[in-house]
Structure formats: C-alpha cells, structure tokens
Amino acid sequence: MVALVKPENLVYSRPQAFTEFPTHYCPGCTHGVAHRLIAEVLDEMAITERTIGVAPVGCSVFAYNYFDCDFVEAAHGRAPAMATGIKRVLPERIVFTYQGDGDLASIGMAEIMHAAARGENITVVFINNAIYGMTGGQMAPTTLPGMKTTSSPLGRDVETQGFPIRMAEILSNMDGAGYIVRRSLHDPKNIRMAKKAIRIAFETQARGLGFSMVELLSTCPTNWGISPLESLAWVEEHMVPAYPLGDYKVAEGVAGIK
Amino acid sequence: MPRELLKGNEAMAEAAIRAGLEAYFGYPITPQTEILEHFSKRLPELGRAFVQAESEVAAINMIYGAACTGARVMGSSSSPGVSLMMEGISYIAGTEIPAVLINVMRGGPGLGNIAPAQGDYFQAVYGGGHGDYPRIVLAPSTVQEAIDLTVLSFDLAEKYRTVVILIADGSIGQMMEPAELPEMRPVKRVDWPWATNGAIGRERRILSSIYIDPNEEEVTNLRLFERWKEIQKNEVRYKEYYCDDADFVVVGFGTAGRVALSSVRAARQQGIKVGLLRPVSVSPFPFQALDELSKRVQAFLVVEMNMGQMLNDVMMATKGRVPVEFHGRPGGVVPFPDEILAEIRRVATTKLTVAPDPRHAWYDRMMEMMK
Numbered sequence: 145m146v147a148l149v150k151p152e153n154l155v156y157s158r159p160q161a162f163t164e165f166p167t168h169y170c171p172g173c174t175h176g177v178a179h180r181l182i183a184e185v186l187d188e189m190a191i192t193e194r195t196i197g198v199a200p201v202g203c204s205v206f207a208y209n210y211f212d213c214d215f216v217e218a219a220h221g222r223a224p225a226m227a228t229g230i231k232r233v234l235p236e237r238i239v240f241t242y243q244g245d246g247d248l249a250s251i252g253m254a255e256i257m258h259a260a261a262r263g264e265n266i267t268v269v270f271i272n273n274a275i276y277g278m279t280g281g282q283m284a285p286t287t288l289p290g291m292k293t294t295s296s297p298l299g300r301d302v303e304t305q306g307f308p309i310r311m312a313e314i315l316s317n318m319d320g321a322g323y324i325v326r327r328s329l330h331d332p333k334n335i336r337m338a339k340k341a342i343r344i345a346f347e348t349q350a351r352g353l354g355f356s357m358v359e360l361l362s363t364c365p366t367n368w369g370i371s372p373l374e375s376l377a378w379v380e381e382h383m384v385p386a387y388p389l390g391d392y393k394v395a396e397g398v399a400g401i402k
Numbered sequence: 403m404p405r406e407l408l409k410g411n412e413a414m415a416e417a418a419i420r421a422g423l424e425a426y427f428g429y430p431i432t433p434q435t436e437i438l439e440h441f442s443k444r445l446p447e448l449g450r451a452f453v454q455a456e457s458e459v460a461a462i463n464m465i466y467g468a469a470c471t472g473a474r475v476m477g478s479s480s481s482p483g484v485s486l487m488m489e490g491i492s493y494i495a496g497t498e499i500p501a502v503l504i505n506v507m508r509g510g511p512g513l514g515n516i517a518p519a520q521g522d523y524f525q526a527v528y529g530g531g532h533g534d535y536p537r538i539v540l541a542p543s544t545v546q547e548a549i550d551l552t553v554l555s556f557d558l559a560e561k562y563r564t565v566v567i568l569i570a571d572g573s574i575g576q577m578m579e580p581a582e583l584p585e586m587r588p589v590k591r592v593d594w595p596w597a598t599n600g601a602i603g604r605e606r607r608i609l610s611s612i613y614i615d616p617n618e619e620e621v622t623n624l625r626l627f628e629r630w631k632e633i634q635k636n637e638v639r640y641k642e643y644y645c646d647d648a649d650f651v652v653v654g655f656g657t658a659g660r661v662a663l664s665s666v667r668a669a670r671q672q673g674i675k676v677g678l679l680r681p682v683s684v685s686p687f688p689f690q691a692l693d694e695l696s697k698r699v700q701a702f703l704v705v706e707m708n709m710g711q712m713l714n715d716v717m718m719a720t721k722g723r724v725p726v727e728f729h730g731r732p733g734g735v736v737p738f739p740d741e742i743l744a745e746i747r748r749v750a751t752t753k754l755t756v757a758p759d760p761r762h763a764w765y766d767r768m769m770e771m772m773k
Binding site: 192193194195196198199205208211212213214215216217218219222225226227228229230232233234237254255257258262 | 424425427451453455456457459460461463464465466467468469470471473475489490493497598599600601602603606607608609610611612
C-alpha cells in the first residue's frame with residue numbers, strides 16, 4: 145500500500161516494528177493505540193531487533209502477535225518476574241512488559257513492587273481501564289467506587305470491596321524506580337504525551353537508569369457497555385479525576401532525557 | 403578433583419556452577435537455604451546472575467524468563483516453596499524449555515517441619531502443576547550422587563526441553579560427607595533454535611504455553627508425550643544391590659534406599675537372600691526392572707519416608723505377581739537400619755499374600771509399634 149503513495153504525501157503508515165497480524169481487540173479499545181505507540185518508539189530508537197517483550201494474561205495476552213520482536217508469554221501477573229529473568233541474563237537487550245490492571249495491580253502486585261524495588265532495568269506499559277476485559281467485565285483493583293461491573297453489580301462498594309489502587313503513586317515511592325508517570329489515551333493531545341512518555345521510559349532502560357513504568361488510562365467500551373466515543377469521554381470525566389495524570393517519579397538522570 | 407568434605411546443599415550449588423549455570427533465582431526456606439546462600443556468594447563473583455526473589459512464585463517465573471533465553475538456569479526450594487512454584491513449572495513444561503529445580507524435601511503436609519522427608523514424590527512425579535506434561539525426576543542418596551545428578555540434570559533438561567526436578571531428602575542437603583566436585587566448565591551459551599534472545603538478523607520467535615485452538619493444544623500434548631516416550635526409553639536409572647540371587651527385594655529411593663542398603667547387608671550376614679533396588683530416576687520409573695524381578699522373587703518390601711507413594715509404582719510394575727509389603731516413616735522421621743532389618747526378617751519368614759493396599763497392614767503394625 146505504501147508504494148501507492150508518494151513518500152512526501154505519506155502521513156501515516158504501519159510502524160516497522162508491527163507485524164501485519166489483524167487486530168483481535170474490540171472496536172474502540174485503546175489497546176491498539178498503546179501497541180502502536182510502543183511500535184513507533186521501537187522504530188524511532190531502532191531497537192526492535194534487540195527487544196524482547198513479555199505479554200501478560202488478559203485481553204493483551206496475544207500482544208506478541210503484533211510486534212516484530214521476540215516475545216514470551218507470562219503467567220498472570222508474573223511478567224515483571226519473567227522480564228527480570230530475561231534481563232539479568234541478557235542485560236544488553238531491551239525488555240518490556242505490557243500488563244493490564246488485573247495482571248499488574250492485583251495478582252501481580254508482589255512482582256511489580258519488587259521489580260521496582262530492585263530497580264530492575266525493565267520498562268512496563270500498564271493499561272488501566274478499570275475493569276477485567278478478557279473474562280467479561282469483572283471488578284478490577286482500579287475499578288472506581290460505585291462503578292458497576294459483573295462482579296460488583298450494584299456498583300463497587302468500598303465498604304466491602306475496597307478502594308481503587310493508584311499504581312503510579314505507589315511505585316513512585318520505590319527508590320529503584322527511575323521513571324514513573326501516568327498518561328491517558330482519550331484524545332490526540334494525550335496520546336502524543338503518552339508516546340513521549342513511552343519513549344522516555346524506553347530511554348530510561350536503554351541508559352540503565354532503573355525501573356520505568358508508564359500507566360495509560362484506557363477504555364473498554366465492550367465491558368463498560370457504552371460506545372467508543374462515550375468511553376473516551378468517560379475516561380476524561382471519571383478516570384482522570386480519580387487517577388491524576390502527571391510525572392510521579394523522574395529520577396535525576398532521567399530528567400535530562402529529551 | 404580431590405575428594406572434599408562437602409555439605410549436600412553447597413555441593414549441589416557448586417556442581418551446578420561448574421556445569422555452566424548462568425543464573426539462579428530463589429527464596430530462603432529450610433532445609434535448602436545453603437543452596438541460595440552459596441549462589442549469593444559465588445555467582446556475582448563469577449559475573450553470573452543471582453536474584454533473591456520476593457517469593458517462590460516470582461523465583462520460578464524468573465527462572466522461566468531466563469530459561470527462555472537459552473541460558474542454563476535453575477532454582478531450588480523445599481516442599482512448601484515448591485508447591486508455590488508449581489504454576490511456573492507447568493508453564494515451563496508447556497512452553498517446552500529446559501529448567502532445573504532442586505527440591506530439598508521436608509516433612510509435610512502444610513508447614514510441616516524441617517526434617518528430611520519424601521512426601522513430595524507424588525507432587526514431583528505425577529502432580530504439581532496443572533495439565534499433562536512429562537518431567538524427569540531424580541533422587542540422590544548421597545552427596546556424591548547429588549553432585550553427579552545436578553550436573554546430569556542440565557544435559558537432560560536441554561536434550562528433552564523439559565523440566566528436571568531433583569528430589570533430595572532434607573538429609574541429603576544437610577549432611578556432610580566426602581565427595582568429588584566436577585571440574586569447572588566454562589559457560590557455554592547455546593543459541594538454541596527456539597531461544598528468545600533478541601531477533602537480531604533472524605525471524606522473531608515467540609515462546610508461549612498458550613494454544614487457544616484446542617486442536618493445537620491436543621497436538622502439543624501429543625508432542626510432549628512423544629518426548630516422554632524417548633525419556634522413558636533412554637533415561638531410566640536405578641541401582642541394584644545383591645539382586646542376582648535374591649528371594650526378596652527391598653525398593654527404596656534417596657535416603658530410605660540408602661538406609662535400607664545397610665539393612666540388606668545386615669540381613670545377608672544373617673543368611674537372608676535379600677537385595678535392594680534403588681530407583682535413581684523416579685520419573686521415568688524403572689518399571690521394567692521391577693517387572694523382571696517380580697517374575698523371580700518371592701516378595702517386595704517398599705521403604706519410603708512417606709505414607710506410601712512410590713509404592714503405587716512398584717505395585718503397578720509388579721502386576722500383583724507377588725506380595726508387595728510397605729514400611730514407611732512419614733512426617734520427617736528417618737527409619738533406622740534395625741527397623742528395616744526387622745521388616746526384612748518379617749517378609750522373609752512370614753507367609754504373605756497379595757494385598758490390594760499394603761498400607762493397611764503397615765498402619766496396624768505402626769500402631770502396634772507406637773503403643
């Protein structure tokens with residue numbers, strides 16, 4: 145297709161780091177956007193060949209289908225441990241995990257906390273859409289108070305079901321963390337900011353500056369039961385206030401990365 | 403190399419290093435902690451990877467990740483910790499990559515105690531992680547054998563792209579005895595055709611245990627069985643002592659087998675024609691050797707430091723041809739040579755019948771003994 149368009153007229157094409165695998169994600173889901181941002185960063189840094197990805201359990205269990213780099217598939221929540229194993233024997237490789245909120249903030253809480261505490265030189269892309277997507281819309285650790293899910297049918301009752309967990313804030317307290325930020329994928333401006341953050345996160349790793357994580361507020365139109373457009377608005381109206389965007393930890397050495 | 407006075411746990415760790423181990427991930431638990439401690443000293447000074455993980459769950463998944471790169475990697479734990487590793491073991495097996503694990507077994511179930519036991523035979527040989535998968539399980543009875551089997555484990559794991567588990571009774575890990583370590587071999591990273599070590603100048607690779615199409619998963623299960631058939635054909639290991647003219651044969655692995663050897667020797671001095679078969683590989687199990695023996699001996703006595711687990715395999719192998727008697731000491735108790743000698747004498751002098759479950763008669767004898 146690229147051949148049909150003159151290079152000077154080309155404004156959009158598939159990143160080199162992408163395969164041609166057709167998407168399995170639902171219409172309006174922002175996983176595709178997050179995947180693309182990672183692929184663009186791999187292209188820009190020319191690191192695809194030496195990158196090894198770690199896929200999670202959840203909707204992005206098949207993330208490995210989309211990236212043209214080596215990939216492994218972790219058990220639920222264990223991606224940071226698996227990434228640790230890879231990075232420790234191949235320190236020159238770029239290793240990243242891609243994890244959802246159930247994977248990272250619930251079943252994998254110990255693994256993510258300790259990977260950060262050890263200053264494990266890996267990059268984590270954390271998709272927070274406040275719900276379990278693959279299993280059909282159950283309450284996640286990041287589900288908002290009052291939010292209805294199939295396992296909180298009357299809305300999340302914080303008295304019995306606890307409060308949402310803010311991972312970027314928690315991980316920013318870890319001395320081993322080099323770069324911890326939260327971004328959102330609900331509009332083009334925020335997507336561009338997310339891209340920049342993913343680039344800095346990978347640069348943090350490439351320069352050996354410690355653990356890096358980009359939390360991305362994301363949508364799940366299917367399980368939220370609203371349209372893709374409404375979902376984007378819902379992120380802005382409900383998730384951004386609960387999960388404030390910003391830089392939570394930018395270590396000294398990382399701050400200079402442009 | 404010279405013979406040295408070596409502690410089992412440290413000897414296994416050092417043997418792994420000399421076999422070219424590149425990375426170790428573990429968590430402290432008695433009675434295996436000296437393995438972790440030895441690696442914490444030695445691996446960093448050799449420029450190899452050592453991580454004390456936050457849990458056995460994390461440790462086995464670090465092993466999983468490192469194994470995916472094609473590096474020689476291992477972990478170790480003791481019974482309760484190995485239970486936590488079972489998830490990862492199933493994934494490693496399902497991904498068809500090599501990894502070595504040492505279980506220095508202690509008394510159970512539950513928190514149990516820290517005394518030597520063999521209660522994890524079922525877990526290692528049959529159970530543990532979910533799904534069908536082959537696994538090689540080796541059971542040393544001395545520090546020297548623990549060293550040799552540790553070295554062998556890496557070769558077997560890589561040859562069959564499978565999990566190899568060493569089940570060492572707590573006593574093997576904790577005791578010191580003279581043994582010879584292998585020579586230091588250099589680390590040789592093999593660029594396996596399956597390893598996810600960075601797609602530089604080649605097609606990308608994916609390592610996964612997910613086969614969402616049931617037909618593909620079925621084919622995968624069948625492929626694992628193909629490998630298992632090869633393992634069964636090539637990797638059965640056992641030691642026979644005084645079996646050539648034996649009327650009775652004791653069967654025991656690890657420490658139980660070692661103690662039984664003393665009893666068998668004592669019985670021989672008393673004129674009882676008894677032998678010992680000590681399985682070294684409990685998976686694959688020496689079914690054929692026992693099948694052959696069952697055609698010419700009068701009875702078997704299975705001795706284990708558990709409630710009778712390998713007993714099932716012995717009964718399966720001997721097909722009810724002759725009585726199979728059982729003597730077990732579960733919970734962290736190690737049998738004395740005298741008590742096994744008394745059992746040998748009982749087996750040699752009593753008219754026995756084939757019982758559907760020899761544990762019942764054994765239980766009654768235990769109750770009598772404990773009075």
